Amino acid sequence: MSNYPADVTVVEMLPRDGFQRLDAFVPTETKVELIDILSETGVDEIEITSFTHPEAVPTLRDADAVAARIERHDDVTYRGLVPNPVGMERAIEAGVDKVNSLVTVSETYSQHNQNMSVDEILAGVREIVELAEGTGIDVEAGIGTSFYCPYEGKIPMTDTLSVVDRVVDAGVDEVTLATTMGLADPVEIEEMYRAVFDRHPELKMGLHLHDTNGMSLANTLAAMQCGVDRFDTSHCGLGGGVVLPDGLDGVGNTPTEDLVQLLTRMGVETTADFDRVETVAHEIADRLELGAPSHVLMGGTVDRVLETVAKENP
């Protein structure tokens, strides 16, 4: 039988990827309420916000207030995205458990998205690691455009590997590759992770999932077979920073409920409780009027389908 990790860490991205994506500013109170609900699903880790300049990402301008007001559960890691050392200082002040130090491989994307060169961002990672020393805050590097870039198209694998090398050199021991465009396939995933593990066998590796091409659960399978045991997803799939074709308006991150259903059905352990995840997905979809943007929300679970059959065939 295929070799899968015994257990997998699920990272909930809705409060950052999701609230960032929505056009309207979600009131701080609502953000805090929804993060508190997400804490109860059992997910290991929640990216609660981004400590970005308020003018750069106005929808997350209340980062500090959100961090201050949420209820902290002992068994949940609360992390914040930090684009630069200034963000790191705010994150320390806010008392997060962990930061996601954002890097991109594509020079063009980096300039568009963060108004910095890849070199400048990487210099920032080193400073962020230094700032973290002694604070007890873990530093992970999230690497955007690891596979495809909206401006540059397919990213050469050697470029991504080089950025991985450089964040490791900067002192990071946990790295997440992001399928920013949601266009990677299982062979690209496998080739990339095998190459990374060849160079850095002890590195803790995650995969940040988007689902533009519908392959994200297949990619999850391929990544787990390489030893990847941490996945970033978002309840209701809410998130995604890239402009997509009209029909893909509702497609963003991979829905947490679909990932947790996959893991649970496969017998891969996760602290996330599927029933709670499903309930919370319905609650959030209702509150944010998201419709049913996942297979679980549409009713695609064994229990829901059998209930329907029983009703239709009394």
Place this chain on the structure above:
Amino acid sequence: MSNYPADVTVVEMLPRDGFQRLDAFVPTETKVELIDILSETGVDEIEITSFTHPEAVPTLRDADAVAARIERHDDVTYRGLVPNPVGMERAIEAGVDKVNSLVTVSETYSQHNQNMSVDEILAGVREIVELAEGTGIDVEAGIGTSFYCPYEGKIPMTDTLSVVDRVVDAGVDEVTLATTMGLADPVEIEEMYRAVFDRHPELKMGLHLHDTNGMSLANTLAAMQCGVDRFDTSHCGLGGGVVLPDGLDGVGNTPTEDLVQLLTRMGVETTADFDRVETVAHEIADRLELGAPSHVLMGGTVDRVLETVAKENP
């Protein structure tokens, strides 16, 4: 790297699974036109209809006329579903290249769906194999409810393996397991196919894909890793005989365009041409007013996404 088949056979199910599912009878002329278009995608095999009693499946009551009128391409295998020896006689008369002799594992489903016991169906398979002798028609057995049944829930693996044994004993050398409910996960797929290949190492095995739980491309990956190299899908995902929850109205078979995109991106060879498959999926979605029920139709391909980005960022 993972071991995938060098090439994969794609079987197009829309003319049978799809036209059967639609409430309204699709005129014979339209069926013929759409099958002719599907022949041009390069798919290896098309299930063109079902030779079932016209009163049992009125939407396919024109099976003989459809078989007579379609244009036959030399490199496409035209097959018909046959539920019993009477259907086989009609299929021979219609001059198909191959038949899909339908069996189910679940006794309850078999009674509901075919009004016969599993034993009666299996006796029919033996007769169908005998009728095929000397005609040049290949016989494949499609095994419904191989994993889950709408009435019985989870099907014990031993029951499915026993039915596989019995169709092999009846003289069938090509078997397709169907995820009738679309609820199987990659571990169930792998366990099942490893067990089948342990018992019948030379058996040609296929997987008939439905996508209720969103795991069908992950299941494709798992099956290919076991050596499965034939997959049944339907353009636009049109098909599916099981009553599903409301939100899943549009979810049926796995869309051929999503499967062919996966294979093409992974470098697994198929005779199907992705560009043609994509074009035809759009054409059929327009003609049958299906919306955009696949990731490819929503625009989830590298080309379509990059086009959009270029337009939005001139």
